[in-house]
Amino acid sequence: MKSEKKQTILIVDDLPENIELLARVLGDSVEILFALSGEEALRICKEQDPDLLLLDILMPGVDGYQVLARLKEDAQTAKLPVIFITGMDTQGEEARGLEAGAVDYITKPIHPAVVRARIRNHLELKRYRDFLENLSATDGLTGVANRRRFDEVLDREWRRAARTGTMLSMLMMDIDCFKAYNDRYGHIEGDEVLRRLATVIQENMQRPLDLAARYGGEEFACILPETDRDGALLVAERIRTGLKDLKIPHQFCVADHVTVSIGVATMIPTPETPSSLIVRTADEQLYQAKAGGKDRICA
Numbered sequence: 001m002k003s004e005k006k007q008t009i010l011i012v013d014d015l016p017e018n019i020e021l022l023a024r025v026l027g028d029s030v031e032i033l034f035a036l037s038g039e040e041a042l043r044i045c046k047e048q049d050p051d052l053l054l055l056d057i058l059m060p061g062v063d064g065y066q067v068l069a070r071l072k073e074d075a076q077t078a079k080l081p082v083i084f085i086t087g088m089d090t091q092g093e094e095a096r097g098l099e100a101g102a103v104d105y106i107t108k109p110i111h112p113a114v115v116r117a118r119i120r121n122h123l124e125l126k127r128y129r130d131f132l133e134n135l136s137a138t139d140g141l142t143g144v145a146n147r148r149r150f151d152e153v154l155d156r157e158w159r160r161a162a163r164t165g166t167m168l169s170m171l172m173m174d175i176d177c178f179k180a181y182n183d184r185y186g187h188i189e190g191d192e193v194l195r196r197l198a199t200v201i202q203e204n205m206q207r208p209l210d211l212a213a214r215y216g217g218e219e220f221a222c223i224l225p226e227t228d229r230d231g232a233l234l235v236a237e238r239i240r241t242g243l244k245d246l247k248i249p250h251q252f253c254v255a256d257h258v259t260v261s262i263g264v265a266t267m268i269p270t271p272e273t274p275s276s277l278i279v280r281t282a283d284e285q286l287y288q289a290k291a292g293g294k295d296r297i298c299a
């Protein structure tokens with residue numbers, strides 16, 4: 001696997017000495033976070049998205065089983081791998097822990113070499129899962145999100161904006177006269193144009209929640225949560241000029257260079273309307289931009 005980024009383990013135990021012992025066993029090949037209670041653990045899981053949780057069962061307040069159950073209830077944390085590390089060493093307890101959804105069950109006192117090996121194996125699985133998830137959501141040619149990921153994120157952001165009553169914007173972009181470009185310069189050069197536009201788009205989206213995706217062949221889309229019409233127009237204009245300023249020669253279009261037309265849609269979603277409404281609206285605006293002469297933005 002390529003990714004060399006250190007993985008993060010959250011150790012949860014009401015006794016600091018247990019945390020220290022485990023941290024020593026793990027060494028510095030991983031980032032370590034810790035929590036002294038179930039409540040704190042749940043908060044850190046939401047905020048920091050660790051790769052693996054080492055979870056004590058018996059703790060005052062929210063115990064390990066409750067932590068696991070609550071993680072499973074929340075889509076954001078449901079898939080986080082949890083290993084119980086506990087003094088409860090009967091087979092009945094072990095079965096209960098694994099049935100509750102823990103990926104492993106380790107009893108105290110721990111054997112450092114065994115614990116280290118088990119954790120390493122689970123981290124390896126997590127790394128591979130992340131790799132596959134990322135692969136299945138990424139467009140192979142340009143590296144931006146693919147259509148599947150776009151649909152997922154749009155749906156999530158649509159529902160979130162409906163809940164909070166905030167504005168959601170999107171851009172639909174389509175390269176101008178791209179068929180002619182391929183015909184004149186070849187598909188390899190055409191692919192390079194798609195990559196360069198993807199880079200321009202990514203460079204011009206600044207907020208962490210913004211998403212750039214390849215919507216179809218030579219069509220890209222951006223989801224801009226909590227962004228009003230003016231904000232969306234600003235992003236669109238930066239992308240339009242950003243591509244044009246690359247001055248990629250194109251003899252057979254409106255300018256002498258490769259250009260893009262962009263449709264902008266902004267709305268406050270309601271729970272009754274489907275998220276496809278914003279796509280349709282952006283599409284209509286894109287059509288207007290094409291009809292108006294291309295290399296422009298309509299909103």
Ligand code: GH3
Nearest residue numbers: 174175176177178179180182187190191217218290
């Ligand atoms: P318009 O200005 O109205 O958008 O015209 P257009 O020629 O760009 O639009 P049209 O939809 O007729 O053609 C889109 C072209 O995009 C057709 C296809 O050759 C090209 N295309 C789609 N996907 C890819 C791809 O992955 N690589 C390359 N090189 N070209 C692609």
Ligand code: MG
Nearest residue numbers: 014056058059
């Ligand atoms: Mg305890």
Ligand code: MG
Nearest residue numbers: 174175218219
């Ligand atoms: Mg098209």
Ligand code: MG
Nearest residue numbers: 174175176178
């Ligand atoms: Mg086109």
